Amino acid sequence: MSLEVTVASLRLKHPVMNASGVLGNTPGGVVKLAKLGFSAIVTKTITPEPREGFKPPTIVRLPTGGLINAVGLANPGKRTIKELVSVAKKLNVPIIVSIAGRSEKEFAEVACEAQRVGADAVELNLSCPHTEGYGLELGADPLKVRSVVESVASVTSVPVLAKLGLSDRVVEAASKALEAGAEALVLINTVKGIYIDVYALRPVLTAVYGGLSGPPIHPIAVRVVYDVYREYQAEIIGVGGILDWKTAAEFIVAGAKAVQVGTALVSNDRIVEDVLEGLRKWLQYFGAGSITELVGAAHKA
Amino acid sequence: MSLEVTVASLRLKHPVMNASGVLGNTPGGVVKLAKLGFSAIVTKTITPEPREGFKPPTIVRLPTGGLINAVGLANPGKRTIKELVSVAKKLNVPIIVSIAGRSEKEFAEVACEAQRVGADAVELNLSCPHTEGYGLELGADPLKVRSVVESVASVTSVPVLAKLGLSDRVVEAASKALEAGAEALVLINTVKGIYIDVYALRPVLTAVYGGLSGPPIHPIAVRVVYDVYREYQAEIIGVGGILDWKTAAEFIVAGAKAVQVGTALVSNDRIVEDVLEGLRKWLQYFGAGSITELVGAAHKA
């Protein structure tokens, strides 16, 4: 019985990576992610130049569940990639560099840097719901998705992952990403929302809008994975609201080969172990030799 | 200090109505809704002919919060409207008939029947996320929204409310609905999702897809209300995830004049009283004489 998976040509010892944006923005953060047991490390989304981001509050929990965040793609710019990659290499964990830009050129620029310093893959963030010019508009437009993925795939040889958010045409956008050379899709990013304080009479996040993550978006994310898998049998990494092995397993039977976990870290530092332990028993229950036997199983019901 | 509001020309003794689809499909259900204290009763969405709907399970709670449902617009057809309206009249509660159809003609047909039998308003369900031909496609296309609202507004004189769901162009769809004659907007419907059982390896809902409701969608719904209010200062009824007075108040400061409550009834039959008691103290806290003073207050921060 094995939890090993290969996704986007990356051999992983198990299917649980971290989601971009949690901890992967500093060398110390990479160390922490490795200690938390993730099978691959995804960096915070990196743009060519450093970005300051919004003033706090940028991340808060919601009384209705989950988190809302608008960090404004704060990141130290492409110059940090080298150090992040070298820390991961030392720890012997594959590292995926998440990338965003305001143009095809910027995406390609960061991707080249990632490849140059030895990243194992790049993940294109085509779906940040709260930062203008980097955002949702991009992922919601299948043609723009194609052109960004194409421009990156044409200048790099590392595997390219395309991360999409919820939009009316996400299934179509996924197909364009695949056509353009994405080896795998990462589904989904946070969902646009607002949290207002009824005493202060103002949005709690300085940026007003934020991205909803955590358990609330799980059924939405599973839906998107299910639809994209049904149409294209693509390689998919499921992300959104995983909080235990069952919410992870749902992604797998919906069609994901691997998963990413973000928000769950707020409540549970043992999340990776918990998910793996549950998945192992689950495989045993089905007498399955490998997790890949259950990928997409819900489509056969 | 008053909780009275007027929305879409309806004078309501307080701002809390039920959401369409909960209990408002039978005369007994209307009785129950009145007993629960709602200030106006919204019927289950009604189509010209009776519809059977899907086989159960059609409504289940999610381990990640909220409900998912796919009842398939099961409803007894337009012939029931008369009885529903007459029960509400007897109980002296305004009644809003929710309507759907596969064409402008069908919408208009049911709206005429509603007006004929004395309904106080009609709510056009332009956004059911799980029933083909009635669904999301409609609400996601601003031009279709306009043509449905227009065709109903042109044949009836009762106030027309347009209910929209989450879509990329929901703000634009809202503007078309207003242009076409909707007096108020009802925002939002459920969000499309899937819940898969990892033992049965199949979606739990017989219909596979369902609409996510309850706390998980609250920040998404507040965001839509906020955006539509900011653009058009329209009359809005906020719906999605209300579970206490604060989640209701958030809609109000985002721009809603009234709210609707659905899923909260699963856990709390005292929800109306609870919300009203909280809102009363909240008005007192601000020294506000009427709830309308706080409508849209978050836009002034």
Place this chain on the structure above:
Amino acid sequence: MVGLLARTLSTDVREEVIHRFAEPPKLSLFEEDKYGVLRHARVSRVRRLSRRYLLAELELLEQFEDPPGPAQFVMIWLPGIDYIPMSIANSDEGRIHIFFSVRGEGTRALANSKGKMVGVVGPLGKPLAVSARSKYVLIAGGTGLAPIIKLARGLSDMGLLAAVIWGTRAREDVGEVPFYFKEVTGCNLTICTEDCSVGFCGRAADLAEEVLPDLENTQVVAAGPNDMLITVADLSMRVGIDPVLILESMVECGLGVCGRCVLGSTGLRLCRDGPAFRASEVMDYLVDVALRRGQKH
């Protein structure tokens, strides 16, 4: 439309208004309960108690937070087949018993579910409240015995059980049911058969007719076909007792929102306000249903 407050006050003044401390609402942070979440159970055994009645034993993978009360039920999900309401006939940590007969596709699948995993939603409905000040006579017809078993067990533990009357058609339907009943409750079941092959000769309602007039300071609880419930209610009311009736109606969501189970114009939701009701609340509804059915025939 812009709020008066927001429109007319400058930011500074508004800040002050906002921070003027009136009486803030008491706040409780939201905690969504687990009412109605889908759990899983393994059907460890299906016993045939008689020609007609079966007993399914379910082992829960995810435990209930609180032990179920009398008259509470679960929705059982038979993946790909059906989603049906079933009373909790008995429960012990992590195990529940379902007492049932095969009626259609759903119950047939349950009968054949040994070793399989099923979904379980519950406990649903309001637990029947028991008063310690009177004795109880329980009257059941057919599978109406299911909720009565759990109730009898509780009442017997409290020393409040006077008698349990159960009616079914024939000896072949009785089978091991009384033994199972005794196993669970420690008490005897008074059997009635319509074909007079065992016990009292007649229906449970007929025996009730003989027993009820002599009762004093007694509570009556009945579960079974509507006709029986009407008879029992009638008889009880005549001696000044407002009995508790455990009803059935079509249950779809079990959560109190779909409206499917509403009892006519009473507005009562069987799944949420019931399934146990005072006869006085539901008599008109029961009579209505009976009349309408009469008309159809």
Place this chain on the structure above:
Amino acid sequence: MVGLLARTLSTDVREEVIHRFAEPPKLSLFEEDKYGVLRHARVSRVRRLSRRYLLAELELLEQFEDPPGPAQFVMIWLPGIDYIPMSIANSDEGRIHIFFSVRGEGTRALANSKGKMVGVVGPLGKPLAVSARSKYVLIAGGTGLAPIIKLARGLSDMGLLAAVIWGTRAREDVGEVPFYFKEVTGCNLTICTEDCSVGFCGRAADLAEEVLPDLENTQVVAAGPNDMLITVADLSMRVGIDPVLILESMVECGLGVCGRCVLGSTGLRLCRDGPAFRASEVMDYLVDVALRRGQKH
């Protein structure tokens, strides 16, 4: 890519595989905790304890589920202004004390917040674990006293408090601080002033240098500027004590996800794994920071 199982088995066989009962994972239904939810508090009072130090008293509208532990902190949201981490200096049902000095916009707003509503997120961080087997010497510099107050109160209740040393600049900074400290903890504060105007002449670290070498079977906890922490750690380690240091770093989310507060290459998150750490875990980091700061000057 389609799962082997799903691809190769017919539905019937699969049903069987599915229902073959292996060892199902133990399941717990999800319960999202309230860790990190925004609460509201009214600032009922802001006391000026001295020229430099202030005390804000906050009344929570929504209570904490569990009482905060020593070294835990809250994020305070000053709407429209800032979101800043502050130690819980003291807490009693529904009230918390913040001991602070004005540094920038956020702390200035807090100083002027009397009567206003603020947001409070917490308690955050790991409570400092206290061992009942040894006595404690606590050493604080400046606002580092804040977390020490709560700790001292707890230790004093348990009879484990040996001494509390606090250093600040001058008599004017001392003011009522020792009285407040006594009010809360029932204990005396050993004062050090850099200008020698009250108490011990010198910094807290200087007094520590005199005290520490004589300690046996004692735990040391220190909070204050990094230089002080390094000195205390050095001295303690020399006598075989691995002291607990309560650190500060930039805190943004307070929830352990943003990575802002991570302590260099240790990977430790101040907001979640701290803010109290064993010196042995964080010494390299502290020295690194000091060196780098040295280079800049």
